Amino acid sequence: MAMQTHAGDPGAFRDFDLMRVPSPCFVVDEARLEANLRILADIQTRSGATVLCALKAFSMWSLAPLVSRYLSGVCASGLWEARLGREHYGGIVETYSAGYKLDEMAEIIALSDHIIFNTPAAKTRFLPMIKDSGKQVHVGLRFNPGLPLGDDAKYDPAALGSRLGTPLEQIDADALEGVDGLHMHTLCEQDLEPLLAIWDHIAPQIRALAPHLKWINFGGGHHITRADYDREGLIAFLQKVRDETGLHCYLEPGEAVALDCGILVGEVLDVVENDGPNAILDISATCHMPDVIEAPYRPALLDEQGDIQVRLGGPSCLAGDVIGRYAFNSTPQIGTRVAFLDQAHYSMVKTTTFNGVRLPALALWNSNTDALRIVREFTYQDFKGRLS
Ligand SMILES: Cc1ncc(COP(=O)(O)O)c(C=O)c1O
Structure with missing residues (x-):
């Protein structure tokens, strides 16, 4: 179907x-894009969270100046998007890939403010290169909350057997060595309720890990700019997470930036x-x-x-x-x-x-x-x- x-x-x-x-x-209607960006910027200002544009969804870079006027930067899926982000968009370049190639890492480090790894092993492998670069880079680790709430497993990175992110129960203090923040991405075109449900599921572990961390990134898949999305609820949720854990929150919507x-x-x-x-x-x-x-x-x-x-x-x-x-x-x-x-x-x-x-x-x-x-x-x- x-x-x-x-x-x-x-x-x-x-x-x-x-x-x-x-x-x-x-x-592409620039006026409609700007209306979406205003909504996202309002979430950013009122919640205190940082909102990045996921280039994988929308990277029409002739609109980069407009996107950059409202959002704090971009999230990139690897070297080339990171380069596009650095060349055309202002602000933060955050790079996450499920797998990095050794011969691309030096350039990714030079381009990125945040680098997020899929496994503790990948982080351990590349951390010395980041340290040797002398550059201040935020290091993140993607966890998998293991609570699939999507309509279709193909679009649900939390589905059993997923390669995307390390199951949260495998993340301990050792895994967090050299890590500044945690990242998750499991939603797809979803409302606020699944995010709240995932938070209820992971909150005890995140609270326990929080003293070792500076931030948490809730990925994309939030349909924030859809008329019926509960934006006030999202703002309250982001404030609650910050107040309860002391972690700075990031969101990296793609579809919501360019919706309709x-x-x-x-x-x-x-x-x-x-x-x-x-x-x-x-x-x-x-x-x-x-x-x-x-x-x-x-x-x-x-x-x-x-x-x-x-x-x-x-x-x-x-x-x-x-x-x-x-x-x-x-x-x-x-x-x-x-x-x-x-x-x-x-x-x-x-x-x-x-x-x-x-x-x-x-x-x-x-x-x-x-x-x-x-x-x-x-x-x-x-x-x-x-x-x-
Ligand atoms: C890691 C990550 N961040 C952000 C996004 C953007 O998601 P969306 O366009 O659904 O908001 C995706 C989409 O696949 C993703 O994999």
Whole structure:
């Protein structure tokens, strides 16, 4: 069964003329992004916690100055995101990877303010390099709270057998040698209650370890910018953790930064009749929205209405390159434009050029001023440059 997206309404995209951009194209609304950033900055100010932007979800760096105006820095998944963070974003660069390569570590140390390890063994292996660098780096250890509360094990790092983080019961004073803070990440598009439940589950151990530590990082997966998220509850929770443990709190949301900020515009290239109409788009699930197949989920379509069910699929050779069935008033014609909602996060960062399918252009739109800029268009050279 396909997951339903938690995306809200189309917002200002309801009135966006899809013919204003090349096709395919990601269009990101800076005004909506700024509204999300204001919410996150408010959480930061009122709770005293530090909020970082998870680049893995959203790293459209032409918006780095805007993101940096509101948030305290970025969380990176490894060397290249750390470098992007240092080059374009201000503030803290925090790097966590489940596995570090020795030949990348010197550069990661030079780029990062926080380095978080997945196991005590990895920390022990790399701590001498950090010390020898002479650089002040916060060292963190990712623990696994072992309480799976996600809808799907594939998106639940707390599931049994997970490689992500060291089970909390294995973390003792020895494991914390040279460690400044603990990190966890187990949520995915979740409300406050699962975070509170996890805290109840781990609080006795964290309180016992707290005297050895300076901070705790609650990772991402908090759907803070969704209208119905309990933000006051989150602020109270973060204050409580600080007051009870003396630890400074960090959050590193990705999806919440760019939630409902962008659409992916495409157009119909052809229609094949086979058990109903199948429209072939210049948007491909496998190349441009891989989570549609991986999760799987059905992205919402802008202005979906009508009695005719049309399958929308990509131009690739993959039979399963189908985005879903959508309602139309009439069978779409060649050239008809469509747009999928909530595509700013985890789509742009995941695109591929399988089959040599063109990568979507990147556009910035400001729904307050109506200013539109195409910030990047991709060419044959981008496809060729990834191969040799
Ligand atoms: C370690 C870590 N931090 C932060 C995030 C961001 O999570 P989200 O985009 O769901 O907020 C992720 C996502 O996988 C992650 O693995």
